[in-house]
Amino acid sequence: MLATRRLTAGYGTVPVLFDVDLDVGDGESVAIVGANGAGKSTLVRTICGLLRVMGGEITKDGRAIQSEPPYRRAELGIAVVLEGRHLFDELSLESNLRIAEAQGRKRREARFDFRFDEVLELFPFMKGRMSAPVGVFSGGEQQMVAVARALLLKPELLILDEPSTGLAPKVVREIVGVIQALRKKGMSLLLIEQHIAVAAECSDRAYVLSLGKVVQQLDQHSWHLPSTTDALARAYLGNRT
Numbered sequence: 001m002l003a004t005r006r007l008t009a010g011y012g013t014v015p016v017l018f019d020v021d022l023d024v025g026d027g028e029s030v031a032i033v034g035a036n037g038a039g040k041s042t043l044v045r046t047i048c049g050l051l052r053v054m055g056g057e058i059t060k061d062g063r064a065i066q067s068e069p070p071y072r073r074a075e076l077g078i079a080v081v082l083e084g085r086h087l088f089d090e091l092s093l094e095s096n097l098r099i100a101e102a103q104g105r106k107r108r109e110a111r112f113d114f115r116f117d118e119v120l121e122l123f124p125f126m127k128g129r130m131s132a133p134v135g136v137f138s139g140g141e142q143q144m145v146a147v148a149r150a151l152l153l154k155p156e157l158l159i160l161d162e163p164s165t166g167l168a169p170k171v172v173r174e175i176v177g178v179i180q181a182l183r184k185k186g187m188s189l190l191l192i193e194q195h196i197a198v199a200a201e202c203s204d205r206a207y208v209l210s211l212g213k214v215v216q217q218l219d220q221h222s223w224h225l226p227s228t229t230d231a232l233a234r235a236y237l238g239n240r241t
């Protein structure tokens with residue numbers, strides 16, 4: 001589905017990601033974990049085309065996409081929920097969703113064709129609140145609007161940048177429930193997550209990122225091994241642990 005090879009990217013002339021090799025298979029859920037400043041958001045912005053690639057390659061289904069503009073990557077089936085959500089705060093919930101639905105209609109051959117009413121079923125709180133401006137919604141509700149909007153783009157690969165950060169445990173459980181429902185449907189997911197427990201629960205595999213490099217790969221069985229705990233502690237706390 002998605003691959004990066006020796007991907008180097010950053011800001012201005014300064015790289016903050018170095019030679020990142022990453023794969024997300026068809027129907028796979030892959031997490032990226034790492035401390036603040038490890039480069040997780042930079043990786044997301046580079047994959048969706050908001051940051052220029054300095055070196056290496058990004059492919060979607062084997063086709064190089066690193067020169068494609070962000071809107072083309074969306075048309076190719078990559079949707080992203082960025083940190084900060086970037087909703088149209090003054091517009092109603094319905095307008096926010098209908099704008100995405102209109103974009104999604106361009107993807108006629110999409111494998112996951114979420115209809116408007118199906119998306120609403122995933123997010124019951126939305127019923128009866130269609131005319132409210134999304135700026136008045138709670139952080140958790142806004143996060144769900146951002147996910148709903150991404151789904152209406154009919155993606156094959158959904159990238160979620162820190163979906164649980166700053167949210168109450170009950171809301172995190174709701175988001176986890178939605179992620180699990182998408183996994184069941186076979187959608188490919190790339191999940192950027194600082195909370196190890198959420199990452200372990202919602203992914204098949206994970207990459208540990210530290211100072212812009214992949215320092216370890218984890219599979220389902222290795223999350224709780226002592227060597228993993230050590231590697232995660234080093235990635236999160238530095239080498240003085």
Ligand SMILES: Nc1ncnc2c1ncn2[C@@H]1O[C@H](COP(=O)(O)OP(=O)(O)OP(=O)(O)O)[C@@H](O)[C@H]1O
Nearest residue numbers: 011016034035036037038039040041042043083194
């Ligand atoms: N707009 C920017 N201009 C210059 N440097 C930046 C910019 N955004 C991030 N950086 C730097 O790039 C590095 C990686 O940051 P990034 O936001 O990708 O990390 P992160 O793993 O997503 O962290 P967090 O969990 O805090 O969001 C950091 O050293 C950061 O200071």
